[in-house]
Amino acid sequence: MLTSASADSKRHRGRSLLGPSPTPREAELLSVTLEVLHEIGYDKFTVDQVVARAHASKATVYRRWPSKAELVCAAFAYRIQGEHGLPPDTGCLRGDLLRLAEIIARDADENGRTIAGILAAGDRSPELRELLVNDLHSARKEQIHGVLRRAVARGEISAEVISDDIWDVLPAYIMFRILQHKRPVPAETLRAFIDEVMLPSLTRLPT
Amino acid sequence: MLTSASADSKRHRGRSLLGPSPTPREAELLSVTLEVLHEIGYDKFTVDQVVARAHASKATVYRRWPSKAELVCAAFAYRIQGEHGLPPDTGCLRGDLLRLAEIIARDADENGRTIAGILAAGDRSPELRELLVNDLHSARKEQIHGVLRRAVARGEISAEVISDDIWDVLPAYIMFRILQHKRPVPAETLRAFIDEVMLPSLTRLPT
Amino acid sequence: MLTSASADSKRHRGRSLLGPSPTPREAELLSVTLEVLHEIGYDKFTVDQVVARAHASKATVYRRWPSKAELVCAAFAYRIQGEHGLPPDTGCLRGDLLRLAEIIARDADENGRTIAGILAAGDRSPELRELLVNDLHSARKEQIHGVLRRAVARGEISAEVISDDIWDVLPAYIMFRILQHKRPVPAETLRAFIDEVMLPSLTRLPT
Amino acid sequence: MLTSASADSKRHRGRSLLGPSPTPREAELLSVTLEVLHEIGYDKFTVDQVVARAHASKATVYRRWPSKAELVCAAFAYRIQGEHGLPPDTGCLRGDLLRLAEIIARDADENGRTIAGILAAGDRSPELRELLVNDLHSARKEQIHGVLRRAVARGEISAEVISDDIWDVLPAYIMFRILQHKRPVPAETLRAFIDEVMLPSLTRLPT
């Protein structure tokens, strides 16, 4: 028996974007949203398509997400959940970074254009966008800091090089490459970036 | 000594995107397009507004640029022309990079959202988008390589570190920061990026 | 005695052109269409004007009538409904015909140009045009045959002269005159036509 | 010294619509106009099509005829010239009328929709339209009156039945039938009209 009050109180644990964790119907709609985004890209994305494919009503969508932009944001935030896992330990910093770079590159390859769309539509709902960006990157940040902490533990790098400001060099570069050339970033480029930029920076002599 | 930047500026301009250099009327329309983009942002941008403000006809616009996306691209390519100038020589690589970072940051701050829009709408006209991206970044590439060549001439760095693949670390990071947080990149972040990432990479010991 | 007119009026009205009888919103739009047609004429008629005046949306109009031509046709068909009434019995055929001629002439005077426009645009939607013409003239046919049947009942004419083919001599002539000279047909011309053409034909000696 | 005055005076022989008789170039353009009208009908008619097909320039067209409506009118007036011939004498009024009806019916079949278009667009250039209508029907009037005069000469009808007002019953009915059903008027209908309407009217007993 459903006691929607207790269900409600359960839902108010959600963190950032989704507030309450999504109901089954919401989850379904968000999944369909992600599907459509993947298939036809952000700029051809249509709320009506989501509605049609989910056999839903526009009112049902707009009751929860007041605009197309917020629907897309919410769908993205929904997707991010559960991606916080650290990549497996490969035994050395370089291996960990290469592995992480691959993960990020694959993800960016799949979702780059959608993210660009969200960023471009920025002013429609600035606060939401900010939340999304935070969500997006807090996952990455944890992964990266995790890898770096492992390297510190191994004695490969000094703890001082872990910065709170520019930790995002790796995802930034990968995302940028994806957006610029719309092809996947070649593995060789990832390797070069890690060997020629990341590692020199992380193992630099203290100034 | 190569001054390929100046050589570049001597070429018949507008070769890539605009085909022939724009007629006066075209230039006018592109200028108005840029105006509108700045004022109301990419997602609220309207061809009709351009038409109204330029006292033009829709046919005049669509005769040249077959869609809104291409109009915006062309306007951007038009804007880029003449931005090839090298930043002034500050005497040392670090100073040059800081100066260049400022330039890039200011530009990205002004046009970031528009660029994101173009990237998001990518598939509407892929070839045009590619041309635009090439134009956008060939200008930057010239500037960066110019600065690095100056550093090589000064003996600050080895010519070997100049890569044709990952030269774009600096603009990538700046653009990404702009798009992520929509505020201007703080000078301190630029400094940190240069000191902690760029310079270690450029002055790294040969592997 | 056949009262096919009243039988007709009992049928579910709006069968032919409008399909189901129009919804309130449809009726409103058709009324506004007729208004605009009267005010500015067929060739300056604009769907946007209808939309603006009815505080409607273009989509609302085009959802029901796929083109301007069909909107105008439907508006006309809508107008025709309820015009099936017989003119009052004046006691003799000549009087009935004069009365009917006046009615037709006034109607043609008001709508002549619009009808010409519809006819000219014929090929845009031939089947619809045909329906419209049928509707337009089935009403007239009822009126004329009604008048003639009264005359037969009075013994003024023979039933044999009532033709199914060329019953439309009267409306044809009136409409033509209206279209040709754009002024109303003078009463004297109507009288002459009835006395010198209609009545000799109706009372002719059997060949 | 320009002799445009004398040139002008030369050209001022034309009668009604065309003013001066058309130059070769004008005649060519009018012919092409008629061609296009026949092929695609009045409502899809386009000045640009005439221009393209005649390898002419829009300026050339608009220098002579200030609007599409006037171009079409002029083309029609041009076509009418030389159609004033009487139909051959068949020996009796009925034969003459049948022959004439055929001629009119064929002409109306070819040009009905165009004429309707001109009539519908009436208010664009009322005076021109009036001229056209006069031209159109003065030719017919001559033909009909010619046939009637022949019948008077034969003693078939009385001269008194020739009316100046409602002479146009025959073309009116034919034109109307053409416009209404867009198919050619069947010969049987023409015969019935002549036998059952025209002849009773023309041979009626004096009231």
Add this chain to the structure above:
DNA sequence: TCATAAGCGAGACGGTACGTCGTGTCTTACG
């Protein structure tokens, strides 16, 4: 003989209507 002008082909241009489509609001009917 050449230049000066007029006619012309070509087609860009401003304006405006068309018909399509997407967003976000709202109503109706069903379960």
Add this chain to the structure above:
DNA sequence: CGTAAGACACGACGTACCGTCTCGCTTATGA
């Protein structure tokens, strides 16, 4: 009551046509 279905206002998009205009090119005359 929530929901599916979908009508609706608003407004942008991209197309097409009209009538005006400017450009060169050609031709035909007058100095």
